[in-house]
Amino acid sequence: MKYFPLVWASVMRKPTRAILTLLSVMLAFTLFGLTIGMNATFDKLKEEARDDRIFVFARFGGLVPIAMARQIESVPGVKMVAASSGIGGYIQDPKNRVFVQMMDEKVAKVNPEYPITPAQWQMIRDNRRGMLVSRMQADRWHLKAGDTFVIASPMVKKIDGTASWTFQVAAVTPDISYMSQGYMFGNFDYMDKSRTLSDQSKTGQFRVLVSDGSKTAEIAQQIESKFANSPTPLQSLTEKVAFDVSNTGMDIAAVDRDIALAGMFMVLFLTANGIAQAVRERIAEFATLKTIGFSDNGVVALVFAEAALPCLLGAGLGVGLAAVLSNAIPRFLPPGQGLPIPTMTVMVLVWAVIAAALIAFASSALPALRLKRMDIATALSGR
Amino acid sequence: MLRQIFIVSSLNFKSLRGRFWQSMVIVVGLAATIGVMLSMLSLATGMRQAYYNAGDPGRAIVVSKGADQEGQSAITRAMAPMIAVAPGIAKDTDGKPLADRGLNMGIPVLRKDGSRGQTTMRGLAEKGQGVRPELKIVAGRMFERGKRELIVGTGAQNMYQHMQLGDKVILPDGEWPIVGVFTTGDLLEGQLLGDTETLLTATHKTNYNSVLVRLASPDSLATLKTAMTTNSALSVTVERHSDWYKRVASEQTFGLALLGYIVGAVMAIGALFGCLNTMYSAVSTRGREIATLRALGYGAFPVAVSVILEAVLLSVGGAVIGAAIAWALYDGKQDVFGGMIFHLSVSPAQFELGVIWAGAVALLGGLLPSIRAARRPVVEALRAT
Numbered sequence: 001m002k003y004f005p006l007v008w009a010s011v012m013r014k015p016t017r018a019i020l021t022l023l024s025v026m027l028a029f030t031l032f033g034l035t036i037g038m039n040a041t042f043d044k045l046k047e048e049a050r051d052d053r054i055f056v057f058a059r060f061g062g063l064v065p066i067a068m069a070r071q072i073e074s075v076p077g078v079k080m081v082a083a084s085s086g087i088g089g090y091i092q093d094p095k096n097r098v099f100v101q102m103m104d105e106k107v108a109k110v111n112p113e114y115p116i117t118p119a120q121w122q123m124i125r126d127n128r129r130g131m132l133v134s135r136m137q138a139d140r141w142h143l144k145a146g147d148t149f150v151i152a153s154p155m156v157k158k159i160d161g162t163a164s165w166t167f168q169v170a171a172v173t174p175d176i177s178y179m180s181q182g183y184m185f186g187n188f189d190y191m192d193k194s195r196t197l198s199d200q201s202k203t204g205q206f207r208v209l210v211s212d213g214s215k216t217a218e219i220a221q222q223i224e225s226k227f228a229n230s231p232t233p234l235q236s237l238t239e240k241v242a243f244d245v246s247n248t249g250m251d252i253a254a255v256d257r258d259i260a261l262a263g264m265f266m267v268l269f270l271t272a273n274g275i276a277q278a279v280r281e282r283i284a285e286f287a288t289l290k291t292i293g294f295s296d297n298g299v300v301a302l303v304f305a306e307a308a309l310p311c312l313l314g315a316g317l318g319v320g321l322a323a324v325l326s327n328a329i330p331r332f333l334p335p336g337q338g339l340p341i342p343t344m345t346v347m348v349l350v351w352a353v354i355a356a357a358l359i360a361f362a363s364s365a366l367p368a369l370r371l372k373r374m375d376i377a378t379a380l381s382g383r
Numbered sequence: 384m385l386r387q388i389f390i391v392s393s394l395n396f397k398s399l400r401g402r403f404w405q406s407m408v409i410v411v412g413l414a415a416t417i418g419v420m421l422s423m424l425s426l427a428t429g430m431r432q433a434y435y436n437a438g439d440p441g442r443a444i445v446v447s448k449g450a451d452q453e454g455q456s457a458i459t460r461a462m463a464p465m466i467a468v469a470p471g472i473a474k475d476t477d478g479k480p481l482a483d484r485g486l487n488m489g490i491p492v493l494r495k496d497g498s499r500g501q502t503t504m505r506g507l508a509e510k511g512q513g514v515r516p517e518l519k520i521v522a523g524r525m526f527e528r529g530k531r532e533l534i535v536g537t538g539a540q541n542m543y544q545h546m547q548l549g550d551k552v553i554l555p556d557g558e559w560p561i562v563g564v565f566t567t568g569d570l571l572e573g574q575l576l577g578d579t580e581t582l583l584t585a586t587h588k589t590n591y592n593s594v595l596v597r598l599a600s601p602d603s604l605a606t607l608k609t610a611m612t613t614n615s616a617l618s619v620t621v622e623r624h625s626d627w628y629k630r631v632a633s634e635q636t637f638g639l640a641l642l643g644y645i646v647g648a649v650m651a652i653g654a655l656f657g658c659l660n661t662m663y664s665a666v667s668t669r670g671r672e673i674a675t676l677r678a679l680g681y682g683a684f685p686v687a688v689s690v691i692l693e694a695v696l697l698s699v700g701g702a703v704i705g706a707a708i709a710w711a712l713y714d715g716k717q718d719v720f721g722g723m724i725f726h727l728s729v730s731p732a733q734f735e736l737g738v739i740w741a742g743a744v745a746l747l748g749g750l751l752p753s754i755r756a757a758r759r760p761v762v763e764a765l766r767a768t
Contacts, residue, residue, distance in 0.1 A: 020660040024412075027653030031646060060504075060555070060586045061454060061488045154449020163449070231587045233555045235491055237499075247498050249542075249719040259423070259646055262415040263653070269411045270657050273404055277664065329645075339638050 007305040028263040029318025035256035037342030049243035051213035056206040059233040063202035082106035085204035089153030104188040115174040123170035128190040130170035136182030138172040272363035279367035287379035300368040308360035315356035387685035412654035413701030417737035420647030421709035425727040427640035433725035436569035438628030445594040453487040457590040471607035473597040481597035483510040493544040501722040506579030523563035534563035536572035538724035573724025658748030666756040674764035683757035694749030702741030
């Protein structure tokens with residue numbers, strides 16, 4: 001710490017250069033934060049996915065008769081089967097896309113982690129048109145508890161021939177981290193009883209809870225085989241698999257790492273050049289330092305500190321900026337474009353600091369070696 | 384003036400060797416920026432291309448009103464013949480309208496890496512090949528009408544397991560053999576095709592998803608549209624097939640493209656600061672030289688221009704390297720994302736985009752240093768050590 005002013009003075013010798021370097025490093029680390037933070041989100045999602053739940057839906061698309069829930073419940077190991085179905089549509093303008101998940105009363109038990117109180121669940125049971133709107137969606141559409149609004153859903157026709165679904169906001173509830181654009185939950189019965197006759201008593205998907213998490217994959221397989229020859233063959237997807245991003249067929253985590261690496265490579269080049277140049281310019285000064293008694297290692301440490309200062313500062317600021325951007329991104333996306341949002345976990349910051357330290361080390365190694373080996377007299381004479 | 388710019392610039396470039404590593408900061412910065420951006424965009428561009436190729440402007444698609452995906456649309460058995468006889472639809476050699484009742488459903492598949500995915504299985508009715516002349520059988524044969532048979536696209540064959548000739552696909556009424564392999568040059572290559580009516584029966588469905596028609600002439604769309612909207616028994620929308628896919632493409636690739644541009648922009652700004660840094664250093668190391676030129680009578684403008692030129696040359700060089708790397712790594716590579724198979728693409732237009740971004744970075748990054756170079760008082764610069 002004693003030498004901090006000295007390091008600071010050397011960095012600020014050329015303020016323009018220092019600031020530009022810092023900004024450049026900062027942006028590379030913003031990218032690092034966004035990409036590695038994205039991977040952190042994927043990891044978190046995978047981790048938080050419960051191992052005792054299965055999504056079940058029609059294998060070849062379309063709706064599933066609710067009656068099948070009882071048959072699924074009879075599969076050994078299945079504890080509970082909830083139904084949920086979606087109403088996709090828009091508010092006023094087709095651009096204002098929304099998606100409502102219509103939940104039956106068992107969803108509260110199958111998904112107990114949802115930040116919704118029993119009283120709030122009860123609200124949408126008591127009022128069939130009631131809707132639980134997450135904070136983010138409520139802000140987006142300027143909704144508050146008690147508001148009534150209409151969602152036009154050309155795809156989910158009502159028995160009265162229209163496709164306008166009226167909802168009343170029962171409560172505004174906290175957001176769920178992996179639903180990056182928020183959520184809207186409605187009452188399944190409202191949808192079921194109001195839709196076209198041929199679509200009644202049918203659902204889009206079942207949420208199956210099993211009693212033993214270690215048998216989930218097996219049970220999922222059993223459900224599939226049990227209904228393989230039924231009029232509605234089913235497909236089951238365990239929550240662990242459903243929430244695993246590698247299931248898109250592309251290793252997105254590796255892509256993220258590559259991008260972060262490209263950014264780091266850029267920073268390495270920049271820092272290495274900057275520090276080499278700084279040392280070259282001030283070779284006489286370092287000779288002076290050595291003359292007045294700085295050890296070889298002391299000088300090396302000074303150079304390292306000079307390289308590390310912008311790197312570490314840039315890493316911190318960059319990850320900070322990434323955090324700010326991550327919070328802002330959902331607001332800029334058009335509704336219905338749910339992208340996963342990066343999370344700045346402590347590990348992201350730790351990795352950023354490690355990367356910064358490595359870059360500082362790599363870029364100061366050669367110049368430091370040069371200083372260590374230099375002949376003081378030659379250096380002082382300016383030759 | 385031009386002569387001066389030329390002389391000053393060539394002097395610059397001659398001294399570049401002495402500033403090699405410093406200049407490489409710009410080259411590497413832009414190569415990384417453009418390389419990463421174009422690699423990311425290759426995904427969105429490739430997907431978009433697969434959609435665009437599928438959309439023939441000589442075709443129109445009829446879906447139920449309000450549906451913006453085929454899967455959401457339902458055309459009843461009663462509606463389909465009414466649509467087929469509408470004016471504006473081309474006639475086949477047998478005098479029947481070139482209108483095909485299509486079916487569109489998801490089907491689970493096993494990817495080559497073992498992960499489970501989903502692809503589309505389509506039903507084609509009797510005019511399927513007439514409406515889609517791009518469909519070519521490259522191995523085996525076409526499925527037979529009324530038989531429980533499927534044909535598979537070359538893309539699906541490359542990316543999914545159990546998609547070879549003779550393999551069986553499990554459908555609700557048993558196993559259907561794959562009897563042929565086809566190409567279309569578009570997104571259909573990642574899918575499976577079978578006979579519409581047989582598939583309907585097998586999957587216990589009652590409605591078609593769409594009717595795809597060949598237009599009598601490119602401008603008969605209006606005729607067809609009027610016929611559809613004035614028929615009160617039909618509640619459908621007609622869209623030119625190419626417009627349909629343009630919309631689908633922009634909806635499906637928006638997020639991906641946005642991510643590519645966000646990453647590109649963040650890196651470009653980072654590279655911009657690097658460029659500024661390098662050019663400021665370059666101007667200050669060459670302060671003496673520039674001052675000497677100025678003392679000899681060279682104008683401030685040529686000096687400024689030469690600085691910007693240098694930045695542009697280095698940046699564009701870097702961009703081209705980055706774009707070339709992205710192209711070599713990804714262009715044409717077949718990939719699967721979600722339920723779609725397509726070829727990643729780094730097109731000439733993407734190259735151009737990369738060069739333009741690099742040029743913009745260079746202009747911004749060279750401007751301030753060039754002003755400093757041009758403005759610096761000659762005497763002061765000459766005196767400086």
